[in-house]
């Protein structure tokens with residue numbers, strides 16, 4: 001239903017009033033929105049594809065049955081209410097910032113300021129220093145995003161197991177073959193059919209066929225599909241797996257002592273520890289003093305060099321592009337020496353080890369070349385130099401080498417992958433045949449069109465035509481929520497709507513560029529009781545230092561005797577452990593809340609006492625005000641922001657992550673009316689985060705929340721792409737590179753978005769929050785490139 005009552009007012013959902021949805025959503029959560037007929041609390045559901053509506057609780061037996069006509073009938077009986085409905089149709093919002101409507105119970109207001117306790121907050125002040133522009137254009141609730149290029153669909157839709165081009169790819173088995181396969185064009189189907197054809201029709205023993213996939217899951221999938229078509233033991237004999245898996249098995253066979261997996265360094269911190277303990281850094285005090293994060297970044301660079309087969313001496317000849325590379329130059333030879341001396345190895349060594357073994361031992365190489373007669377490589381666009389060189393050795397001299405890939409989906413540049421190998425394959429193998437698979441069987445045509453329009457802006461690519469198997473357009477939406485929190489609510493409401501319509505939760509996926517985008521969405525999913533799959537990649541948001549300090553202040557505002565909270569924030573007040581003991585003793589002595597005795601200690605210097613008194617007063621004022629305002633007071637008047645800024649500067653931490661964290665907290669706080677309610681929410685979410693780590697719903701039963709990188713090769717009915725704004729996608733680092741005149745990072749970002757869009761079968765919804773981390777955003781440049 002579209003009509004409801006908020007306090008004594010009638011509210012109406014119309015496109016003109018949609019900008020007020022965030023405020024009404026909050027009011028509904030607080031139980032202030034009611035049904036005009038039965039008076040029960042209503043919730044507000046505002047997804048993306050369907051129009052927003054108010055909902056009765058599941059067990060309601062209201063006479064109106066959610067129908068607006070029944071409400072109108074009821075209202076007709078009351079002229080007062082009927083007049084109120086007419087008034088509600090008037091869209092003029094009462095306040096410039098709809099987010100705050102109904103949210104705050106401030107004590108007093110005048111023209112310029114809001115009074116909170118004895119503090120006066122200028123009305124214009126927003127966190128981050130930017131001021132609110134009066135009456136901004138209301139955000140776009142939703143629109144269809146139509147592709148710039150319309151895609152033809154396959155003229156005759158026969159339900160053949162294979163398209164003639166796919167069939168050609170299956171039966172071309174002699175000599176080098178490049179299969180350029182667009183997104184959703186059936187690579188897995190082709191690879192399986194091709195393997196089956198080799199075994200069944202050409203009589204090639206499965207143990208002579210090597211199939212390399214990007215993940216072990218993909219290799220298992222091929223094996224399982226084969227097992228349905230061939231005797232099970234034949235499927236088992238196939239050499240299938242990832243590069244690491246296959247190469248490691250070869251190394252273990254020939255050099256078992258050298259490659260004992262107990263000596264494998266899996267994590268970068270293990271590498272750093274080995275290096276520190278090796279004693280090799282004794283003569284490099286400058287390296288020993290490095291921050292751990294910088295060292296870990298340098299190990300990332302070293303790994304990329306190793307994948308490019310740049311050995312320590314060779315890497316030095318390259319000019320360092322940034323600090324991480326400079327540091328990597330120093331660390332690389334020492335790290336290699338430490339491993340050699342102590343007998344350890346890392347994942348990259350497996351690739352290098354296998355390559356060098358085959359290159360240097362003619363007998364071993366001959367044996368493998370005789371044994372493996374057919375090689376097939378999936379996701380060839382993401383191959384790196386060391387893998388490619390090894391494959392070339394193994395496939396020779398017959399070169400029955402089939403590589404399958406889509407240069408437009410190359411997204412692992414930071415790991416040394418290079419689309420140049422796929423682009424240059426026909427140069428390396430001039431006799432190679434090329435087959436292009438250009439029918440997208442997965443996505444509906446408008447989705448194919450968006451992806452195709454977007455990727456056409458990349459220069460370094462094979463130009464391909466593209467057809468859609470499906471004639472239906474599918475659904476492609478763009479929506480503009482106020483901020484990241486409202487964006488999360490819209491996505492989760494839409495998922496609830498899809499589930500109501502019968503979609504299994506596992507057919508919905510939220511694909512993000514960086515993990516900050518995930519937190520509000522996970523919280524909303526949790527609140528809505530929708531199961532989800534999420535692999536925690538980062539430390540918990542609520543455990544981060546800046547967040548913990550801020551929450552410490554809020555807790556102290558709630559309870560001035562919360563000694564643990566005060567202890568938490570001591571560093572931000574420049575109070576030492578020694579002084580802390582004095583504060584505690586004084587509180588016991590005077591039998592007063594610990595916060596109240598804080599400014600009264602005689603030891604403080606005058607300026608210190610003044611600041612502590614201000615903090616005490618602020619926290620007293622915060623108790624009564626909405627949490628967003630409380631945070632504003634703490635950040636600004638309590639000078640927490642100044643403290644964090646100074647701390648970051650002292651630590652030479654240019655990343656300013658803390659600033660984004662404060663803003664995220666602020667956006668989250670806006671959804672709550674009181675400090676107590678917000679703290680309760682935080683506690684619940686921190687608790688639930690622990691459960692997220694262990695929860696494992698069945699694949700179909702949980703919504704998938706994952707990074708675009710991890711989504712490669714997967715497909716879902718409905719895909720949600722949050723935060724399509726400049727700085728998020730394309731990522732800030734790519735924009736930096738553009739400013740320096742470098743375009744390859746931007747092209748990789750474009751490929752990332754292309755991968756994300758082409759995961760969808762039926763619908764794609766793109767979110768452009770108006771604000772992110774408290775700052776105004778600009779829509780991603782990719783939006784205009786793909787559609788309008």
Ligand SMILES: Nc1ncnc2c1ncn2[C@@H]1O[C@H](COP(=O)(O)OP(=O)(O)OP(=O)(O)O)[C@@H](O)[C@H]1O
Pocket residue numbers: 160161162163166181182183184185186187188189190406409441442712713714715758
């Ligand atoms: N000839 C065909 N007829 C009908 N459906 C097909 C055909 N070929 C592939 N499909 C279907 O199209 C979808 C995409 O196939 P697949 O996952 O193999 O594509 P892909 O090329 O690996 O895609 P991507 O590179 O985007 O991950 C799958 O659901 C698959 O079953």
